Amino acid sequence: MYNDDLYDMFSKITPDSSLKNKITDRIEGREMKKSTVKHTSGAVILAAAITAVLATTAFAMTPTGQETICSIIAYFQNDHATEMTSMEQLAKYNKEIGKSCSKDGITLTLDNVAADDNFIHVFYTVKSDGKPFYDGSDPKATLYSDIVNMRANIQCVIDGKLAGFGTNHNTRDGYFADNYTYKAAEKYNIASLQIPDSFKIELFGEVNESDEKESSEAFHKLYRDKYSEITDEDKAGIWYLSADIDKSKVKVESVTREINTKLPWTGSIVEKAVFSPFGNQLVVATETDNEGVYPFSVGGFALYDENDICLDLLNTDLCGVGNDGSAKNALEFLKADKDTKQLKFVPVKINEVGDCGVTENKIGQYPIVYKINNYGSVVVTDVRISDGQIAIDYYCDGFILYDPGFQLLDDNGNNAEPGGKLGCVLYTDVHYDTNSYTARYVYDKIDKNGNRVPPDESVSAESLKKSFTTLGVYNQSYIELDFDNTVTVNLK
Numbered sequence: 267m268y269n270d271d272l273y274d275m276f277s278k279i280t281p282d283s284s285l286k287n288k289i290t291d292r293i294e295g296r297e298m299k300k301s302t303v304k305h306t307s308g309a310v311i312l313a314a315a316i317t318a319v320l321a322t323t324a325f326a327m328t329p330t331g332q333e334t335i336c337s338i339i340a341y342f343q344n345d346h347a348t349e350m351t352s353m354e355q356l357a358k359y360n361k362e363i364g365k366s367c368s369k370d371g372i373t374l375t376l377d378n379v380a381a382d383d384n385f386i387h388v389f390y391t392v393k394s395d396g397k398p399f400y401d402g403s404d405p406k407a408t409l410y411s412d413i414v415n416m417r418a419n420i421q422c423v424i425d426g427k428l429a430g431f432g433t434n435h436n437t438r439d440g441y442f443a444d445n446y447t448y449k450a451a452e453k454y455n456i457a458s459l460q461i462p463d464s465f466k467i468e469l470f471g472e473v474n475e476s477d478e479k480e481s482s483e484a485f486h487k488l489y490r491d492k493y494s495e496i497t498d499e500d501k502a503g504i505w506y507l508s509a510d511i512d513k514s515k516v517k518v519e520s521v522t523r524e525i526n527t528k529l530p531w532t533g534s535i536v537e538k539a540v541f542s543p544f545g546n547q548l549v550v551a552t553e554t555d556n557e558g559v560y561p562f563s564v565g566g567f568a569l570y571d572e573n574d575i576c577l578d579l580l581n582t583d584l585c586g587v588g589n590d591g592s593a594k595n596a597l598e599f600l601k602a603d604k605d606t607k608q609l610k611f612v613p614v615k616i617n618e619v620g621d622c623g624v625t626e627n628k629i630g631q632y633p634i635v636y637k638i639n640n641y642g643s644v645v646v647t648d649v650r651i652s653d654g655q656i657a658i659d660y661y662c663d664g665f666i667l668y669d670p671g672f673q674l675l676d677d678n679g680n681n682a683e684p685g686g687k688l689g690c691v692l693y694t695d696v697h698y699d700t701n702s703y704t705a706r707y708v709y710d711k712i713d714k715n716g717n718r719v720p721p722d723e724s725v726s727a728e729s730l731k732k733s734f735t736t737l738g739v740y741n742q743s744y745i746e747l748d749f750d751n752t753v754t755v756n757l758k
Contacts, residue, residue: 339378341389341451346405346441350453351387352698355543356380359516360387363509371396372416374471374505377449382516382542384596386429386461388422388452390469390507398445405442409450416473419485420505422452423468425461426493429454434595435547435582457540457547457596463514471505519543521604523757531613531751532566537594539757541604545698547596568641568665568747569599572608576642576665577601578701600701607758613748614667624673624738639742641665646737647702654684654709654725656734661702667745669694672705673738682734684709684725 339360341347360380366373371394378389392409399415400407409418422429430436433455440450472482484500487493520542527536537549548569569577578600585593627634634646642664650657658672674682684690689711695704711719723729 339380339389340391341377341449344441344443344449347449348437348439348451349695349697350437350439350451351380351385351544354699356387359543361509361511365507365509367505367507368395369505370416370473372399372418372473372505374420374469374507376467376469376507376509379467379509379511380544381456381511381513382544383461383513383520383522384455384457384540384542384547384598385544386424386454386456386467386511387544388429388454388467388469390420390450392418392420392448392450392471394446400442400445400448402442402445406440407442408440409448410474418448418471419474419481420450420469420471421485421488422454423466423470423488423493424454424456425465428488428491428493432585433458434585435580435598455547455596458549458594461513463517464510464512466508467511468508469505470501516543519604525609525755527611527753527755529567529611529613529753534566536611536755539609539755540596541602541606545598546600546602547598549594549596551594552592566614568612568614570610570612571602571606572610574610575601577609578662580696581668600696600698607756609755609757611753611755613751615746615748617744617746622744623741625741626673626675626736626738628735629737634737636670636739638666638670638739639745641745641747644670644739649734649737651727651730651734653727654721656684656707656730658705658707658737659702660705661700665745665747667742670705671740673740674707674734675736675738676733677735679736682730682736683707684730685711685719685721689719 339356342349342353359382360378362378363376366375368374373393373395375391375393376388377391378387380387394416397415401413401415403413404411407413409420411417429452435455437453438450439452440448442448470484470488472485474481481489482500482504484496484504484506487496487500520540523539523541525536525538525548528534529536533552535551537551540547540549569579571577580598580600582598584595625636625638627636629649632647632649636644636646638644642662644660644662644666646658646660648659650659656674660670662670676682681687684707689709690707691710693706693708695706697703709721709725711721713719
């Protein structure tokens with residue numbers, strides 16, 4: 267079904283409240299220093315980088331500050347919530363909306379919107395006014411899943427366009443707060459779009475009780491890029507909410523630098539860099555390729571600033587090539603801000619001869635430093651084990667290509683992941699305030715019929731602690747950075 271395909275376009279990230287508290291405790295317990303931390307990870311969280319944690323203001327550093335953040339955006343008042351952007355910035359630059367509409371025994375509420383020149387965050391709540399529509403089995407299930415009695419399809423429209431289409435690096439997250447209530451957060455990447463300071467956010471919603479049910483007229487027009495033909499009568503037949511948003515207040519904290527520089531070895535052009543409270547991004551376009559070969563690769567360069575600090579390029583999804591063989595993507599990077607004076611694009615070469623082996627260390631004493639190539643190290647700051655989950659907190663010092671490749675092993679070198687090699691899912695979470703990461707191996711075993719296998723004693727915290735004793739990281743000595751052919755762009 268169309269909305270299932272749309273949902274799959276978005277990446278997942280998940281939070282960890284206990285780790286958030288750990289970082290808060292460490293910040294309050296001593297003065298932390300800034301440290302160089304580099305990474306090319308896919309999704310990110312707050313990791314306990316013991317000497318690399320720095321919050322920019324007291325507002326984000328104290329329990330009182332955290333409560334204030336949560337009270338501003340109610341989405342974060344649950345342990346299942348995702349910290350997808352700096353919570354301090356979300357608290358500072360969000361607009362409380364609070365508009366609701368009811369239909370078919372369900373109420374849709376647009377809670378908050380937070381927007382800058384890189385991202386627009388939309389928070390909403392779906393609540394059943396009568397019977398429960400969720401069976402209580404998986405709080406991270408979606409509104410489209412089979413455990414929901416009345417599956418809801420909700421789409422966001424930004425400035426008259428279906429949000430998330432034609433752009434990469436969009437994120438949707440949600441959870442069931444209880445059997446009657448679903449809360450969602452959607453983060454849309456707008457760096458490559460021309461969104462005015464004042465624009466309209468709209469939510470379109472309908473119930474799809476089966477895959478065979480036809481979409482409403484409003485959705486038919488929306489999906490066919492005929493937004494201008496949607497009438498008030500069409501909107502009356504669905505859940506519909508709208509709000510006028512003004513991001514001009516955030517504009518003073520945002521800087522866009524036009525670059526328009528070609529990177530010859532990637533076949534791409536870096537059009538601009540956008541620095542804003544909710545993140546930093548490069549907008550990169552491919553050149554037209556008549557043979558239909560997609561020439562751009564996120565791993566094609568390492569990114570440094572004027573102080574030769576390697577900036578973290580996040581390993582996110584990418585838009586595919588259009589009919590003309592071209593594409594445009596926004597690449598998010600960390601450890602920079604609007605005062606960054608220079609960007610250096612360094613070609614990455616892959617040597618045929620190089621060590622792809624694994625460096626292993628026993629867990630328990632931290633930090634553990636893995637020097638995996640000539641340009642960077644993975645620094646593991648903690649390993650946390652709970653029922654059905656192993657979480658590895660780390661940061662990267664220098665250049666690491668893509669995400670670090672971890673191996674979870676027992677004393678005999680056997681795989682120790684929860685549920686085995688094919689029995690778990692790897693999530694990589696990012697915390698933007700600390701430039702640190704957590705790789706979470708979460709039990710998710712499926713039988714041959716596609717049904718989830720309930721966890722047993724073998725994935726209890728006690729069992730996992732006994733089996734998982736050694737952590738390995740794949741080496742990347744086959745990487746060579748070609749500094750002689752660096753392309754330097756001055757931003758000031």
